[in-house]
Amino acid sequence: MSEFFLEALVPAGVCVTVACFAYFFGRRKGIENLIRIQRMADEHQRAEQGLQTRVKHAEQEISRLEHSLAELPEIAHGLSACRKLTEVPQRALDLVEELFDPKYAVFYRTRCRDLVSVALMGRTDISLGHVVKPGEGIVGWTAVKQIALTPEDVQCESAEGRSRISRGSKDLDFSHCLPVLDNGRTIGVILVGPTQRKMTRARDTARTIAMLASGAMTSAAMLKQQKQLARTDGLTGLPNKIEILQRLINIVGPENESTRTLSVFLFDIDHFKHYNDTNGHIQGDELLRLLSELLRKSMREEEVVGRYGGEEFLMVMPDMEKRNALKAAERIRRLVAKHKFPFGEKQPLERITVSGGVAHYPTDAQDAEELLRHADQALYRAKGEGRNRVLAHVLPDLPSSDFCDPFVREVLDDLPEELLVEQVKEN
Structure with missing residues (x-):
């Protein structure tokens, strides 16, 4: 009887054990599933947050691009409108x-x-x-x-x-x-x-x-x-009249309050019409080019020369007193007289020469127009007194001489004697 009872209990115990094992195993699997589901939920939440962040960044980028595209025509126009x-x-x-x-x-x-x-x-x-x-x-x-x-x-x-x-x-x-x-x-x-x-x-x-x-x-x-090109003379390559006058006005213009001084030397080629009539206008243009090249090479750093019109040239000398300006003008006159230009021997003076007048601001004039007028008057006096010479503007209360202005005579007295003799011979 007892043996039968024990034999009956053994299978029952096994079943209980199996049942308990199955219960606890199933619960563990359920817990693991819950953990897995929670992890998936967390990952989904993080992905959603990342997506929201990317969407936000994309919206910001779209807004920035819209702003850039709105400004693009203006920026592109600013680029194409550059003048320098x-x-x-x-x-x-x-x-x-x-x-x-x-x-x-x-x-x-x-x-x-x-x-x-x-x-x-x-x-x-x-x-x-x-x-x-x-x-x-x-x-x-x-x-x-x-x-x-x-x-x-x-x-x-x-x-x-x-x-x-x-x-x-x-x-x-x-x-x-x-x-x-x-x-x-x-x-x-x-x-x-x-x-x-x-x-x-x-x-x-x-x-x-x-x-x-x-x-x-x-x-x-x-x-x-x-x-x-607008500032340059097409024939000679020198500054043209507009440019050289602009250089002058920049210093002595009506709106300029500068206290700088300035001298000008206005000169032209002697008997230029005779040169054109004798040798032709092509040779006349060539003479202007050759003279301009000579002037360009002889200019000092503070000096600038331009073609004023026809055979006339204007030399502007900023911050130069009248005495020194007259010496600079005389240097140019001698340089031209010594140079061997084509067909110079056919000229009335048997060489190519220039005559000119010097005026100083503010000694001789109070504005650019008056300064040029006085330089032009001195130029025509130089023409009338025999050409191939430089004269300075003379104030009305000063007398003149048969040879040149007292001021010019004073300056020439400072030059070496052999140079003065040379000028007398040339004249």
Whole structure:
């Protein structure tokens, strides 16, 4: 009986044990499932938070891009409206910064075949005046290839190309390198550092900036050339009447309160009509060119001479007293008289000579108009007294002499005797 009872209890105990094991095992699995579900919930929450953060950043980026695009026409217009070549590089980098927000950007200009950095933005080891040889580094290679390059493009270059690019150690960390071209010539390169934001069609945008910079530089260069032509006499290459008068007015103009002094020497070629009639107008133009070249080479740093009209020239001498101005004018007269010009022997004085008048501000005049009028009067007196001479404006209360003004005589007395004898012989 007892044995039967024990035999009956053993299976029952096993069942209870199994049941307990199954219960606790199932509960453990449930706990693990709960933990797994909690982890999944946490990960989902973190992902949702990350997504919300990215959405917020995207909204901010969209807002910034909308702002940039709204200002883009104004910025582009500001670049294309530059009137000076020196303004274009920095304006171009402003546009690069607005669109790309790069770590840095550098604008190089072509000078004597080399490329020189002229404008910077951001943090970079490159300094102003950094020189790059054509073909060296990414900047030099871009200048030679004349195509926009990115780091991906560099990997597709030949072994020689990669080797030459790697020689430029300062400019390898970049996103775009853009050539600025003008009629097939590389006039600059824009190096753009790593960008802080991603853009669709970034390459096209970068090329557009380079094209805008090219157009702005070309326009500014043409404007500079036009201004230069407007200030230069086409025949002689000297400053024309407008420019030389502007130099004069800058010192003695009605709106100028400067206390500087100034002297002028107004002179012309003696018997120039006779020279034209005898040798022809082509030779007359050549004489004007040769004389202008002689004058240009003989000018001192503080002196400037321009073509006043026809065969007349005006020499402006800032901060020069009348006595020294008269000596400078006499130096020019002698220089011309000694020079061997073509067909000079056919002239009435058997050489090419000039006559002129000197006037001083404020001693002889209170404004530019009066100063020129007095210099012109002295010039015509020099013509009337035999030509090939320089006379100074004489104040009304001073007498004149048969040879020259008392003031001129006083100045000539200070010159070496042999030079004075030479002038007497010439006259």
